[in-house]
Amino acid sequence: MLAQLSLLPEDQRAVLLHAGVKDLSDAEAAAVLEVPAGTAPPPSYDPSGRS
Numbered sequence: 001m002l003a004q005l006s007l008l009p010e011d012q013r014a015v016l017l018h019a020g021v022k023d024l025s026d027a028e029a030a031a032v033l034e035v036p037a038g039t040a041p042p043p044s045y046d047p048s049g050r051s
Helices: 002-006 010-021 026-033
Strands: none
Touching: 002 010, 010 026
16 A cells, blocks of 8 residues: 555645544645645545545
């Protein structure tokens, strides 16, 4: 899994780290990443539909 994470662009890894691993809310993660809240999918989002 770590090898697959390393393939993600840095900004996507940052979202996973802050929202998923550090368990920050969407608003908290957005503040840390200096992006508008709601602009990144939640960590549980699976664009492939395999959720």
